[in-house]
Amino acid sequence: QKEVEQNSGPLSVPEGAIASLNCTYSDRGSQSFFWYRQYSGKSPELIMFIYSNGDKEDGRFTAQLNKASQYVSLLIRDSQPSDSATYLCAVIKPEGNEKLTFGTGTRLTIIP
Amino acid sequence: DAGVIQSPRHEVTEMGQEVTLRCKPISGHNSLFWYRQTMMRGLELLIYFNNNVPIDDSGMPEDRFSAKMPNASFSTLKIQPSEPRDSAVYFCASSLAVQPQHFGDGTRLSIL
Numbered sequence A: 001q002k003e004v005e006q007n008s009g010p011l012s013v014p015e016g017a018i019a020s021l022n023c024t025y026s027d028r029g030s031q032s033f034f035w036y037r038q039y040s041g042k043s044p045e046l047i048m049f050i051y052s053n054g055d056k057e058d059g060r061f062t063a064q065l066n067k068a069s070q071y072v073s074l075l076i077r078d079s080q081p082s083d084s085a086t087y088l089c090a091v092i093k094p095e096g097n098e099k100l101t102f103g104t105g106t107r108l109t110i111i112p
Numbered sequence B: 001d002a003g004v005i006q007s008p009r010h011e012v013t014e015m016g017q018e019v020t021l022r023c024k025p026i027s028g029h030n031s032l033f034w035y036r037q038t039m040m041r042g043l044e045l046l047i048y049f050n051n052n053v054p055i056d057d058s059g060m061p062e063d064r065f066s067a068k069m070p071n072a073s074f075s076t077l078k079i080q081p082s083e084p085r086d087s088a089v090y091f092c093a094s095s096l097a098v099q100p101q102h103f104g105d106g107t108r109l110s111i112l
Helices: none
Strands: A004-006 A011-014 A019-025 A032-038 A045-050 A054-058 A061-066 A071-076 A085-092 A100-102 A106-111 B005-007 B010-013 B019-024 B031-038 B042-050 B053-056 B065-071 B074-079 B088-095 B107-111
Touching (some): A004 A085, A011 A019, A019 A032, A019 A106, A045 A071, A071 A085, B005 B088, B031 B074
Parallel strands (some): A011 A106
Antiparallel strands (some): A019 A071, A032 A045, A054 A061, A085 A106, B031 B088, B065 B074
């Protein structure tokens, strides 16, 4: 089992709809969770982080964390073509310190 | 504010040559990370430093790879001798304490 799993996609969503990206992790004690967006040929860019169970909203983005089920998700409301990118989920594992373990990413395409 | 600065942006060299990648972290950040990204393996942590001290180098693939951080504003990742399988995009990231990491633009390395 991979430490951080994501569906590689591609995930196609019509413009204006809600895009839902999911991520599961294997280490139950994982502490911190991050979503990065990566455009083709560019570097990862942090868009959301969440530490506690529940929802965290920032503009059109909502991160959801369920530690009991070991999943974290990212919702993008009112999807725009500029949201088309690969979304990387990353976690800090129970041993702590600052190491991020990344999933392989989900490629999202917003269809105009 | 200046972000993480990496150089060179692109490097093409022949197998067996020494390659040196450079990184300047964000001023004030005390942790620095080196990653490698390939299509097959995704984004992998190679090594990270905290307060200029290497904390975890378990991701360094083999003895051909070495990294240094002589001061808080500069780090190098060296490959000697280079091999075609080292071809990848190498990212440097920095952070302050347990805050989220910020990535540089990366170095695209091609070993012929």
